[in-house]
Amino acid sequence: MTTIPHDTIAHAADLIAPYIRVTPMLEVPGADLGLPGAVHFKLEHTQVTGSFKVRGAFYNMLTRDVPKVGIVAASGGNHGAAVAYAATTLNHKSRIYVPRVIAKEEKLRRMRGFGGDVVLTDGSVAECMVEYAAYAEETGALSVHPYDTVPTLTGQGTVAREIEATIGRLDTILVSTGGGGLIGGVAAWFQDRVKVVSVETENTNTLERSLREGPDIDVQASGIAAGSLGGPRLGEVSYKVIKDYVDQAILVPDDAVFDAAKTLWGATRLVGEPGSAVALAALTSGAYTPAKGERVCVLLCGGNAEPDWFMAPNT
Structure with a gap:
């Protein structure tokens, strides 16, 4: 198990x-x-x-090293808002990739309001995940995955x-x-x-x-x-x-x-x-x-x- x-x-x-x-x-x-x-x-x-997403966002940032470039995440909204809020609270920069196909204006406002740099992507959710992962790889930003890390x-x-x-x-x-x-x-x-x-x-x-x-x-x-x-x-x-x-x-x-x-x-x-x-x-x-x-x-x-x-x- x-x-x-x-x-x-x-x-x-x-x-x-x-x-x-x-x-x-x-x-x-x-x-x-x-x-x-x-x-x-x-x-x-x-x-x-x-x-609930703010729980995982803070735990990630409080237990991992955050580089100067900051934090990157992919989200339909809630995870992005949590990452943006946690990053701003802890004095880090954050970039959030959001699939345009599922983007909701209320959630975009929340992410931006909490200090996130929001990047809307074309294509599917899976394609958005690829773009976010590529940014983390290219810049060294700390990737805070919405669901796939311990x-x-x-x-x-x-x-x-x-x-x-x-x-x-x-x-x-x-x-x-x-x-x-x-x-x-x-x-x-x-x-x-x-x-x-x-x-x-x-x-x-x-x-x-x-x-x-x-x-x-x-x-x-x-x-x-x-x-x-x-x-x-x-x-x-x-x-x-x-x-x-x-x-x-x-x-x-x-x-x-x-x-x-x-x-x-x-x-x-x-x-x-x-x-x-x-x-x-x-x-x-x-x-x-x-x-x-x-x-x-x-x-x-x-x-x-x-x-x-x-x-x-x-x-």
């Missing part, structure tokens, strides 16, 4: 603590959500940059440690999945003690397809969640952890994501981005049905979207 030791994740949590928020937990009665049982929400979309997974795993420290016993956690950095970190912390369930849309099915076909794939992401869950393949490190510790891979249609976001707003007055609503959609669509008494947590992973995005027609 491949994993990251609990002690390493615990040390990471202490190291990044001065720079991040301990985000709230919210228990919502099932009746408020149209579900038979209560749901515990981890409000990671209230993190300092609007997503430091990134270690940082993201601190959110699972935080959840467990807050609510104690948990049976199942539902996690929206892109490149696998978040769910890999969560699975590394919980291992076999908690059922870890991946949720993706039908058009961003990187993890589900990887478990069926193997890791050497190239997913052409599309649809409502492509901007946050549009990883073309799982990271090698993520894939190894996921194979051992992720229990189930669920797919939901885009319509279910809109419906989940509307349900969340109606019940809690909380707004997350499409990637956040994907995890909840597993419950509200009936794709995942908890057993009676099962303690379920939904990780609301990000909130960097236009606040009324889910009011669009389900087309």
Whole structure:
């Protein structure tokens, strides 16, 4: 089995603590959500940059040497915002490569606002990753990968440690999945003690397809969640952890994501981005049905979207 030791994740949590928020937990009665049982929400979309990504960004920069040229990353938005914020906070320069095909103006504003030099690229997400890697190679800039390094997974795993420290016993956690950095970190912390369930849309099915076909794939992401869950393949490190510790891979249609976001707003007055609503959609669509008494947590992973995005027609 491949994993990251609990002690390493615990040390990471202490190291990044001065720079991040301990985000709230919210228990919502099932009746408020149209579900038979209560749901515990981890409000990671209230993190300092609007997503969990800031955890891995800070852990990378606090444990690796950063050259004068600074830091480079590739991102659809949340990772880029996290890298830009962490770099600026620690007095480093940052350059963020963003695929034009999935770029959202709200996320571009966030990255630039946090001090990142944003470079829009043409072509696919995979081609953007090539351009970013080439810049790192040519300049010596520190590459902070969104999901495929041990430091990134270690940082993201601190959110699972935080959840467990807050609510104690948990049976199942539902996690929206892109490149696998978040769910890999969560699975590394919980291992076999908690059922870890991946949720993706039908058009961003990187993890589900990887478990069926193997890791050497190239997913052409599309649809409502492509901007946050549009990883073309799982990271090698993520894939190894996921194979051992992720229990189930669920797919939901885009319509279910809109419906989940509307349900969340109606019940809690909380707004997350499409990637956040994907995890909840597993419950509200009936794709995942908890057993009676099962303690379920939904990780609301990000909130960097236009606040009324889910009011669009389900087309």
